[in-house]
Amino acid sequence: MKAVQVMSYGAADVLRINEVTRPAPGTGEVLVSVEASSVNGHDVIVRAGGLKMVSGRRFPIGVGLDFAGVVAATGAGVEGYQVGDRVWGTVHPRQRHTTGGAAEYVVVPADRIAHAPADVSPVEAASLVVAGATALIALRDNAHLASGERILVRGAAGGVGTAAVQLAHAMGAHVTALARDRHARLLTGLGADEVFDYGSTTSDQIGPFDVIFDTVGTELNCYRSRLAKGGRMVTVALSASALAAIAASSVYGSRRIRTFSANPDTAVLRDLADRVASGALRPLVDGVYPLAEAAAAHQAFERGGVVGKQVIQVAA
Template sequence: MRGAAGGVGTAAVQLAHAMGGHVTALARERHAGALRALGADEVLDYGATAAERTGPFGVVLDTVGSELSRYRRRLARDGRMATIALSASSLAAIAASSVHGARRIRALSADPGTAVLRDLADRVASGVVRPVVDSVYPLADIASAHRAFERGGVVGKQVVAVAGERPNPL
């Protein structure tokens, strides 16, 4: 799991663990304890671990979007890689993986069906998957939230509280 300490990554670590997967998280070393607490079996420091020294993996979930071809080579023979971060280079890597070999990269769809959403809701309600909130900032201090995000020092999501706002019912 590349980008394991982010908002999507922390949810994916928990889901993979709950589904019986052996979870290897790639993130900053300082996030290792939090990721292990969420269910990661191994945590590799992305700053100190070359892609070539990892794997093989049956599945790689990528939330970063760079170096996809490099991590694709770390897949087991019929492994699969999914990314949620699309760029011109990631699209080229996805296209190349469709043509060359069994190790495939795909973009992850953001259109889950009702059954998938119901399953996720049940896992959240039962506490198997929990939202990870790093910090909450008032709207007036949104610049601090942005600076913290740029430093890369967060685990999970940052929340910006908007006082007095009420959700618009559909």
């Protein structure tokens, strides 16, 4: 089978489409025939060597944290899934020393998948897995966003940002989005009450907010100061400067900058599917690339200025 793999750390051109052995599911595992996988920030950071302390120097490394596809086989002890079921799920980052979601087949534990939403395509489903789960876990479990609260979403036009705008709106919050001015109409349509151009808006011009959800990773301390009393700030950024700001903010107690690792389980994925089915969350796909053009999908992600996700279509 074909799989996208990192052969050495570097720019997108280090990605290769290699022939590898098709995996077989073990006890408690499911083999999925992958139809689509999205490009996530974690994929790009790992590929570039930004997390080599964790990912190590053993190559190849698989690409793709998420996937949507069809159950091809189940291992012993797996219940609730049959061959042919449409599913979506995630690959644990530490599992990817051979293949990730950007491959023709992937094996994952059954507790990392769920039945995919019925009314979206595999490409659309893949665009929502990590992005939607990250936003849901951040807002529901880390920020504890409540109806009537004011939330700022930084980087609101990206994959995680557009999911956060929609979910926050569905939770009853007053949503302020920070993004490029040209995305204002789209974000308003997704549920944003206000949209500010990030290029001409400074942190002291907006707020205060009960919750700040950041996907950018810059000026974190400046934005943290815009929290209202009892406010909470969550970032999904992994840059060195962001991690330093997170560590330094611990002195602020409940108003510190929080981060987390989004490793969604079946329960989260089912919740996400229910929100898609209810219309509270819809996919936004910026670009679709065949498996052979995975490097181009990474390059598009890194250029920025996109709306939604870059998706690698594995099977037509």
